[in-house]
Amino acid sequence: MNEKNLLKLITIGPVLFIPLVVFLIFFNYIFFTQELFNTTTANLKEELISQQKQNTISKVKMAVDFMVYERSTIEERLKEKVKDRVKQAYAIGQNIYKQNSATKDTSSIKKMITDALRPMVWNEGESFIFILDKKGVFTLAPEYLKELEGKSILDFKDATGRYVIQEEIALVSREGEGFLWDTFTRPNKDPSIQYQQVAFVKDFEMFDLYLGSSEYLDSTTQEIEKTALDILRNINKNTQGYFFVFDTKGKVILHSSNPELEGQNLLTSQSPTYKTLTQKLLSKNSSNFGDFISYTWQNPDSGKVETKLSYFQKVPHTEWVIGSGFYTDGIEHIAAEKKAQMQESNDAKIFMLKIYALLFTLASLGISIFISKKLQTKFALLKMALERKSNELQELNLALEEKIRKRTQELENAYIKMKYIANTDSLTQIKNRYSFLNAFNEELKKHKNEQKEFSLLMFDIDHFKRINDTYGHNIGDIVLMEITEVVKGCLRTEDIFGRVGGEEFMIFLPQTSLQEAQEIAQRVRKAVDENNFSVVQHATISLGVVTSHKDEEGAEMFKRVDVALYEAKSQGRNRVCVG
Numbered sequence: 001m002n003e004k005n006l007l008k009l010i011t012i013g014p015v016l017f018i019p020l021v022v023f024l025i026f027f028n029y030i031f032f033t034q035e036l037f038n039t040t041t042a043n044l045k046e047e048l049i050s051q052q053k054q055n056t057i058s059k060v061k062m063a064v065d066f067m068v069y070e071r072s073t074i075e076e077r078l079k080e081k082v083k084d085r086v087k088q089a090y091a092i093g094q095n096i097y098k099q100n101s102a103t104k105d106t107s108s109i110k111k112m113i114t115d116a117l118r119p120m121v122w123n124e125g126e127s128f129i130f131i132l133d134k135k136g137v138f139t140l141a142p143e144y145l146k147e148l149e150g151k152s153i154l155d156f157k158d159a160t161g162r163y164v165i166q167e168e169i170a171l172v173s174r175e176g177e178g179f180l181w182d183t184f185t186r187p188n189k190d191p192s193i194q195y196q197q198v199a200f201v202k203d204f205e206m207f208d209l210y211l212g213s214s215e216y217l218d219s220t221t222q223e224i225e226k227t228a229l230d231i232l233r234n235i236n237k238n239t240q241g242y243f244f245v246f247d248t249k250g251k252v253i254l255h256s257s258n259p260e261l262e263g264q265n266l267l268t269s270q271s272p273t274y275k276t277l278t279q280k281l282l283s284k285n286s287s288n289f290g291d292f293i294s295y296t297w298q299n300p301d302s303g304k305v306e307t308k309l310s311y312f313q314k315v316p317h318t319e320w321v322i323g324s325g326f327y328t329d330g331i332e333h334i335a336a337e338k339k340a341q342m343q344e345s346n347d348a349k350i351f352m353l354k355i356y357a358l359l360f361t362l363a364s365l366g367i368s369i370f371i372s373k374k375l376q377t378k379f380a381l382l383k384m385a386l387e388r389k390s391n392e393l394q395e396l397n398l399a400l401e402e403k404i405r406k407r408t409q410e411l412e413n414a415y416i417k418m419k420y421i422a423n424t425d426s427l428t429q430i431k432n433r434y435s436f437l438n439a440f441n442e443e444l445k446k447h448k449n450e451q452k453e454f455s456l457l458m459f460d461i462d463h464f465k466r467i468n469d470t471y472g473h474n475i476g477d478i479v480l481m482e483i484t485e486v487v488k489g490c491l492r493t494e495d496i497f498g499r500v501g502g503e504e505f506m507i508f509l510p511q512t513s514l515q516e517a518q519e520i521a522q523r524v525r526k527a528v529d530e531n532n533f534s535v536v537q538h539a540t541i542s543l544g545v546v547t548s549h550k551d552e553e554g555a556e557m558f559k560r561v562d563v564a565l566y567e568a569k570s571q572g573r574n575r576v577c578v579g
Contacts, residue, residue, distance in 0.1 A: 022361045030350050037346045045335040049309075052326045053292065056311045060290060063232055063243055063322045067315045070228045071221075075198070078220040079179055082127075082200040085213040086177075089117050089129045090202050097206045102412065102419075107493040110207060114140045117211070123219055125187050131204070131211045134173065136165045139209060144187035150492075159183040159194040168201045172210040177202040186216065229254050232322075248319045250278045257300055273297075281312055281321065290314075299327050425499040427477055428484040436498025440508050443496065444554050447510065455517035457507040458561040459524070459543040462573040464503040467536060478535045486531050490524045506561075514547035514578065521545045521576040529574060540574035 040047070093113040100109050113131075117140060120129045131140035136154025138145070158164050164182040171178045178201065183194035201212035232243045233256050242256035250267030266278040277295050290313030297308045310325025423435035431439060440456075447454045461467070461483060468476040480503065487505070491497060496508035507524075509517050521543045528541050544564030546557060564579030571577065 018366060019358065019362045022358055026353055026357050030353055033346060033350065037342060041339050041342060044339055045331055048331050048335055048338070049328065052331075053309070053311070056309075056324050056326060057290065059243075059324050060311050060313050060322055063235075063324075064313050064315050066231070067228055067318070067320065067322070070224050071318070074217070074221055074224055077224065078198055078215050078217065079200065081220070082198060082213045082215050083179075085120070085122070085127075085129065086200045086202050086211060089120055089211055089213070090204065092116055093204060093211065094206070101206075106207070110139070110209075110493055120213075123215070126219060127213060127215050129211060129213050131209055132165065132168075133207075133209050134169050136169065140211075142187065164199075168199070168210065168212065172201050172203040176205075182214075184214065232256075243322060243324050246278065246281065246321045246323075248282060248314075248321065250282065253320060281323070297327075299329075428481055428499050430484055430488070431496065431498035433498065433500040436496065436500055436506060436508075439496050439498070440506075441554060443508055443510055444557075447548065448551075452511050453513055453548055455509040455512045455514060455545060455547045456557055456561050457509060457517060457521050457524075457543060457545050458500075458565050459505055459507075459521075459541045460501070460565065461503040462540045462542055462569075467539070471536065475535045479533060479539055482531065482533055482535075483528055483539065483541065486527050487524050490520065490527050495520075512547075514545070517545045517547060518576060518578065525574065525576055542568035542573045543576045544568055544579055545576060546579040 093116070096113050096116060097109055100112065104112075117129045117131070121127065121142065125143060128142040129140065130138070130142065132138055132153075136152045136156075138148045138151055138153060141149045154165050154169075155163065156165050160183060162182060164180065164184075167180055167182075171180060180199050180201065181196065182199060183196050185191050185194055195216050195218065197214045197216045199212050199214035201210050203210050229245065232245070233254060235243070243254060244252070244256070245254040246252055246266075250265045252261045252264050252266060255261045261274075266274040267282075269275050269278075273296070277293075277297075280293060280295070290311055292309055292311050294307060294309050296305050298304070299306045299308075306327045306329040308325050308327050310323050312321050312323035314321050423431060425432040443454070461479065464476065464479075467479055480499075484497075484499070484505075487507075488497060491507065494510055496510075498506055500506050507520075509520060512520070525541060525543055528539065531539075533539055542565060544561045544567070546561045546564055548557065560579040564577045567579070568575050568577040
């Protein structure tokens, strides 16, 4: 069939077919409408009561099913909530890293990330974003645990005796991200009590860190229950259709019609009516199956005490009973009114159908179908043409943007590479002498202006010439690199570490007293002494430590730390001396 014949069929067909169909439909509809009216009004009162009972049962079952469903989604929604938080925090941290990795050092970027994520708290501080390194050291802690920042909680046990931090580290190391159930303390509550919660942790691959968040199970449960109750409260606000919820101890959880009863225990009420009804209700709802109860209650519409029929059902796996009902005293009056209304409505409906239906349907349907089809065709063609032009322009724009992006990226990469080579020791990949001295002078000036104490640590490798002579310089280079990695693992993020000579290294310790510097030096010395090297059996280092003096220049400090290092060598090596 060609396009012309098809268009003719679409145009003429509805005009011929629709009137015949509409006529037959209306003829049968008028006949059955009258028969249905006669049948319906014969036993209207009984049917109204039965209908009300079925409606009430359906409403209560709907409410029960709704509560069951809401409770069944608690764990899924809880997991989705904490995962979304961590994904958002991860995206923020990743964006900060991408924007600053070319211009700022690692410690600065980490600080920017922790500062950006610290305000991310929920539930009045109960839920938050936390960051730890893979040795269990808290990098970002919540306000109520802030004293733990910078400290290791690797051996923390929850209430069940699990090493949850170790499990988190193992999870992110193995899978990159995942969920863990554990128990933990809560802010503003007894710190000796721990609560069940779910945590989501994710590897922050740019650094040796991972971040996560958690939510307490009971917080989400209460939140979901409150939301569900609010929904039930507003589903139907008329006096015949509200819900009421009790627990099995007689406490009113929800009563839309009498909200003043909410929170009261009707088993201990002064009202005999309330007390008797509640006892009757609870005695019939020991199982999860529903039942009707007939009792008297004040009708909010009439103000009179009338007979009421209510259906109650217990919510499975909870202590809640949900009910709804209706007043039966007015059903006969309602039936008479409804019959009169139905008669009037039925007569009017039949009259209007006979006079207007056929002509109106014929004209409106015929014209609307014809116009609709024509417009749809025209708009479809226009849309296709516009989309084609739009796609062509978009492809051209994307191609130009891609060329600009590639050229810009090439220039940025070249600059980053040149800057990195100029400031980094090619063997150990830490600051070279030039870069370290520049960083030291900047920090020296800043600490003097702020009048803050700082320390300087210098070390070299004991008998390093013997290692080179015995094993060769390539083995010596490997020893240098392994010692560098060991030392880096002992330092703080704010410490500045550089190679200033063949086997000589310096570490700037900002805001660090002499005693703290000695502890760090001993930690470094011990870590190297106990390290299992891959190419030699054993290697040690000697260290000199000094702290800042008022108005002292950098050259004087370098001289003192060099003397202290010489003293460590003179006393037998593998030791720390203070200058």
